[in-house]
Amino acid sequence: xxxxxxxxxxxxxxxxxxxxxxxxxxxxLSPAFLSKFSLYALGRxxxxxxxxxxxxxxxxxxxxxxxxxxxxxxxAAMFGGWLMQAFGMxxxxxxxxxxxxxxxxxxxNGVIIVRSGLHSFIITLATMSIFFGVMxxxxxxxxxxxxxxxxxxxxxxxxxxxxxxLLLVTFAVAIMLSVLFRFTALxxxxxxxxxxxxxxxxxxxxxxxxxxxxxxxxxxLAGVAGLMLVSRTGAAIPSMAGQLGQDWLLPAFLGPVLxxxxxxxxxxxxxxxxxxxxxxxxxxxxxxLMQVGAFWIQTYLGLxxxxxxxxxxxxxxxxxxxxxx
Amino acid sequence: MNTAQRVLAAGLSLAxxxxxxxxxxxxxxxxxxxxxxxxxxxxxxxxxxxxxxxGLGSADYRVPQKxxxxxxxxxxxxxxxxxxxAFLVFPGDPVGTVAIANELAETGAPVMxxxxxxxxxxxxxxxxxTDTGNSAYLGTKELLKQLGDGAKIVHFTGFLVxxxxxLRIDAVAKAxxxxxxxxxxxxADIDAPEPAEEKINAYLAAxxxxxxxxxxxxxxxxxxxxxxxxKIGDKRIVxxxxxxxxxxxxxxxxxxxxxxMLQNPYGQGYIGSFVADRLRSGCTVKADAPFKSNALTDKxxxxxxxxxxxxxxxxxxxxxxxxxxxxxxxxxxxxxxC
Amino acid sequence: xxxxFWQSEWFGPLxxxxxxxxxxxxxxxxxxxxxxxxxxxxxxxxxxxxxFSQMIIxxxxxxxxxxxxxxxxAAISFxxxxxxxxxxxxxxxxxxxxxxxxAGIANGALCAYTGISAFVITLASLSIFKGINxxxxxxxxxxxxxxxxxxLGNDTFLHPLxxxxxxxxxxxxxxxxxxxxxxxxRAILAVGGNEHAAALSGISVPRIVIVAxxxxxxxxxLAGIMLVGRLQIGQPTIGDDWLILSFAAPVIGGAILTxxxxxxxxxxxxxxIVAIITQVLVLFSIDPFxxxxxxxxxxxxxxxxxxxxEVRAHRKIAAGAI
Numbered sequence: 001x002x003x004x005x006x007x008x009x010x011x012x013x014x015x016x017x018x019x020x021x022x023x024x025x026x027x028x029l030s031p032a033f034l035s036k037f038s039l040y041a042l043g044r045x046x047x048x049x050x051x052x053x054x055x056x057x058x059x060x061x062x063x064x065x066x067x068x069x070x071x072x073x074x075x076a077a078m079f080g081g082w083l084m085q086a087f088g089m090x091x092x093x094x095x096x097x098x099x100x101x102x103x104x105x106x107x108x109n110g111v112i113i114v115r116s117g118l119h120s121f122i123i124t125l126a127t128m129s130i131f132f133g134v135m136x137x138x139x140x141x142x143x144x145x146x147x148x149x150x151x152x153x154x155x156x157x158x159x160x161x162x163x164x165x166l167l168l169v170t171f172a173v174a175i176m177l178s179v180l181f182r183f184t185a186l187x188x189x190x191x192x193x194x195x196x197x198x199x200x201x202x203x204x205x206x207x208x209x210x211x212x213x214x215x216x217x218x219x220x221l222a223g224v225a226g227l228m229l230v231s232r233t234g235a236a237i238p239s240m241a242g243q244l245g246q247d248w249l250l251p252a253f254l255g256p257v258l259x260x261x262x263x264x265x266x267x268x269x270x271x272x273x274x275x276x277x278x279x280x281x282x283x284x285x286x287x288x289l290m291q292v293g294a295f296w297i298q299t300y301l302g303l304x305x306x307x308x309x310x311x312x313x314x315x316x317x318x319x320x321x322x323x324x325x
Numbered sequence: 326m327n328t329a330q331r332v333l334a335a336g337l338s339l340a341x342x343x344x345x346x347x348x349x350x351x352x353x354x355x356x357x358x359x360x361x362x363x364x365x366x367x368x369x370x371x372x373x374x375x376x377x378x379x380g381l382g383s384a385d386y387r388v389p390q391k392x393x394x395x396x397x398x399x400x401x402x403x404x405x406x407x408x409x410x411a412f413l414v415f416p417g418d419p420v421g422t423v424a425i426a427n428e429l430a431e432t433g434a435p436v437m438x439x440x441x442x443x444x445x446x447x448x449x450x451x452x453x454x455t456d457t458g459n460s461a462y463l464g465t466k467e468l469l470k471q472l473g474d475g476a477k478i479v480h481f482t483g484f485l486v487x488x489x490x491x492l493r494i495d496a497v498a499k500a501x502x503x504x505x506x507x508x509x510x511x512x513a514d515i516d517a518p519e520p521a522e523e524k525i526n527a528y529l530a531a532x533x534x535x536x537x538x539x540x541x542x543x544x545x546x547x548x549x550x551x552x553x554x555x556k557i558g559d560k561r562i563v564x565x566x567x568x569x570x571x572x573x574x575x576x577x578x579x580x581x582x583x584x585x586m587l588q589n590p591y592g593q594g595y596i597g598s599f600v601a602d603r604l605r606s607g608c609t610v611k612a613d614a615p616f617k618s619n620a621l622t623d624k625x626x627x628x629x630x631x632x633x634x635x636x637x638x639x640x641x642x643x644x645x646x647x648x649x650x651x652x653x654x655x656x657x658x659x660x661x662x663c
Numbered sequence: 664x665x666x667x668f669w670q671s672e673w674f675g676p677l678x679x680x681x682x683x684x685x686x687x688x689x690x691x692x693x694x695x696x697x698x699x700x701x702x703x704x705x706x707x708x709x710x711x712x713x714x715f716s717q718m719i720i721x722x723x724x725x726x727x728x729x730x731x732x733x734x735x736x737a738a739i740s741f742x743x744x745x746x747x748x749x750x751x752x753x754x755x756x757x758x759x760x761x762x763x764x765x766a767g768i769a770n771g772a773l774c775a776y777t778g779i780s781a782f783v784i785t786l787a788s789l790s791i792f793k794g795i796n797x798x799x800x801x802x803x804x805x806x807x808x809x810x811x812x813x814x815l816g817n818d819t820f821l822h823p824l825x826x827x828x829x830x831x832x833x834x835x836x837x838x839x840x841x842x843x844x845x846x847x848x849r850a851i852l853a854v855g856g857n858e859h860a861a862a863l864s865g866i867s868v869p870r871i872v873i874v875a876x877x878x879x880x881x882x883x884x885l886a887g888i889m890l891v892g893r894l895q896i897g898q899p900t901i902g903d904d905w906l907i908l909s910f911a912a913p914v915i916g917g918a919i920l921t922x923x924x925x926x927x928x929x930x931x932x933x934x935x936i937v938a939i940i941t942q943v944l945v946l947f948s949i950d951p952f953x954x955x956x957x958x959x960x961x962x963x964x965x966x967x968x969x970x971x972x973e974v975r976a977h978r979k980i981a982a983g984a985i
């Protein structure tokens with residue numbers, strides 16, 4: 001049972017195949033897909049979507065959900081923007097402040113969930129309303145525009161003509177998350193706590209604390225995504241994740257779920273989430289480019305998603321059968 | 326020629342010819358709303374008409390599938406890749422759309438904010454739309470004409486994340502204060518029909534006797550409130566709506582609603598497409614163009630707003646066309662150097 | 664299991680509902696005016712259908728993200744068939760319901776036979792159904808709704824009981840009967856409780872999954888059709904914001920998201936609580952910028968109370984055992 005075969009069976013390999021497949025399809029049908037601007041835009045959009053996926057992923061490993069990712073992301077971004085505008089802070093402390101806000105809101109979710117023993121679904125449903133409501137009440141829906149130009153220049157910068165610095169941030173975070181969950185005791189304890197809370201408790205892991213940590217991490221990652229959008233749009237705006245932050249929910253779930261993170265908890269794939277989010281962003285970009293009837297795009301996107309998971313399923317069952325022979 | 330060839334041809338002509346002598350046919354205008362909404366439907370026809378009348382390559386109405394800032398951005402980026410070279414954009418967010426508008430302008434394309442403005446500073450040539458604050462103000466004034474002193478009015482409006490909402494709230498409050506009326510309630514965040522139905526009906530159920538007038542400053546609340554008044558069968562409460570949804574128009578004809586504040590989406594799309602082409606063929610915006618100012622920008626052009634009561638409502642399309650004509654006839658001489 | 668009624672999962676929500684009604688109506692008597700009751704019941708009837716549509720899927724331990732998309736698709740089909748083809752409304756309603764049913768069956772079959780999680784399948788089908796809706800309507804509503812439909816959607820048959828209450832009550836009773844009195848319902852709950860055990864005991868899991876999704880699609884379509892009557896327009900946006908409510912109401916009503924445990928009465932009360940909260944925010948003229956905060960706070964408070972009661976009940980039982 002060699003490693004290579006196991007890799008061929010993995011979700012990650014399947015996603016790579018799909019990305020290549022659809023990449024070839026789109027670039028044949030519309031050569032502009034591979035133009036520098038198109039690739040740059042694709043990378044920049046996926047950078048944020050992947051980060052949003054990560055933010056959900058680290059809560060899914062506890063077997064829970066975090067519906068408030070969008071609300072936390074906006075809250076953190078607005079707080080960071082406020083620090084920079086109201087106190088003229090340079091961007092580094094401003095960003096740190098924003099991330100601290102994200103961490104605090106995430107931790108608050110975690111504490112309420114652990115203390116009440118209620119499902120994270122209903123708690124984060126409520127806190128989504130509360131976080132977003134407080135943000136909109138305090139800001140009166142006004143934007144913060146006086147962001148340090150150094151920070152907003154990253155959102156438009158092109159490295160080698162095609163790579164957005166935002167994408168590099170995402171890769172860096174992906175590597176950090178991989179290290180955390182693969183090589184550190186803390187990360188492994190988080191996973192064990194998510195896989196089987198009772199067993200983890202018996203083996204001396206403080207499950208409640210781990211769950212709180214996961215939510216805190218989710219808050220920080222949501223904050224990173226929010227601040228990336230600040231850099232991208234040049235301002236901290238209350239509408240960047242839509243009403244109640246709901247616009248983020250779809251990208252938040254799509255990446256991890258396509259990437260093979262189990263909704264029941266205990267298992268995650270950083271690379272899978274990254275590829276899953278990228279695949280979805282790429283499908284949207286490709287469809288927009290092909291000018292399929294404007295109002296039908298969503299139908300095609302859904303069909304492609306379905307096709308993607310079915311192709312992946314077929315591939316795996318084929319390989320499994322071959323292995324049995 | 327297929328799309329790819331056309332893009333290629335456009336690219337070649339760009340490289341070979343000085344921009345002033347570009348053929349009109351290379352102009353490809355994209356009209357992009359913030360998301361699907363009946364208000365913008367008139368843009369499709371307006372773009373098609375403008376393309377035909379002025380010989381543009383195309384003026385296409387391209388709709389993001391959802392009201393999401395990210396999706397609109399992605400769509401605009403994609404339109405650049407597809408070879409569009411002029412953009413008429415309803416900003417998904419007055420501040421949040423500035424960055425992408427600037428990036429579009431960097432590609433050399435004229436960018437105009439349409440129906441809603443970008444907050445200054447931005448690279449948009451100008452903003453052409455309804456002066457939302459003014460429309461709310463005038464609508465309230467029309468309402469107060471029908472009511473006595475000390476009237477109690479309520480205001481139904483849209484999403485709070487939309488900064489226009491705050492402008493509307495302020496404008497209604499201002500008009501009410503001037504007219505000696507009192508705004509006893511503002512109900513916001515009701516741009517979707519279900520919550521709007523629930524909240525407006527709940528409010529009217531409890532307060533129907535205390536309310537003298539209703540002003541609505543967003544599409545869905547206007548529709549829902551019209552239906553609510555019809556349901557109650559009450560013609561005592563005076564209401565001024567907004568836009569030209571069939572429900573509102575019919576309620577005006579039947580006497581349940583006093584009138585509506587029409588906006589001019591067709592004119593925005595038609596004139597916008599025309600201007601985009603003129604700008605591409607070398608015209609510039611006059612340095613001393615008589616722009617108006619609003620809360621967001623100093624480069625504002627009012628696309629017109631007009632009150633339509635029971636008498637004019639049958640011919641509301643005519644009213645919209647006549648404001649378009651007035652604006653169009655003088656546009657080039659007023660705003661452009663050609 | 665000899666459960667006392669105050670230990671049942673719907674007792675908490677009932678307590679909250681009654682308390683809320685008493686408090687609100689003492690502060691604002693118009694809350695219990697016949698007209699307001701009618702308004703409340705209209706909202707509750709449609710929302711109950713939405714919540715039931717999700718509840719039946721929660722019962723088998725899955726999620727259906729496409730309830731709103733199915734409801735919207737059925738709603739615009741209903742409006743479109745009447746306006747464009749001039750089909751009489753009862754036939755249009757039946758056809759639209761079958762569209763919902765088929766959409767549900769498609770969801771269920773994909774989940775059952777591919778083994779891919781319902782979350783992913785319905786996420787994809789959400790996009791497909793919503794896209795079909797937008798493709799057909801191009802975001803334009805259908806206006807030509809017959810007066811009969813409008814009046815069924817708004818009028819009362821017995822003051823202040825609106826017509827729409829009838830399908831809601833019928834659905835509630837039928838669902839309760841199905842889930843707790845018929846073998847099929849027991850099979851549904853068994854699959855939700857433990858799929859493997861259910862399969863071992865001879866239940867055809869794929870069949871049950873398909874049935875549950877079919878019921879869900881049917882109920883979502885019914886909610887969409889009812890909304891067309893209530894709103895008097897075939898709005899393409901119908902269903903866009905159902906998702907949160909569809910989960911919140913069953914969960915407030917004591918449903919367990921991992922499956923096998925739902926309460927019809929609890930879900931109904933969950934819907935009522937959300938409707939009352941929405942009304943209260945309007946009745947007491949709460950600063951619009953604070954509405955979301957209050958709503959979130961009230962949800963927390965509602966589930967918190969429920970949880971507290973549960974914990975105390977457990978302690979009592981534990982103490983009794985000792």
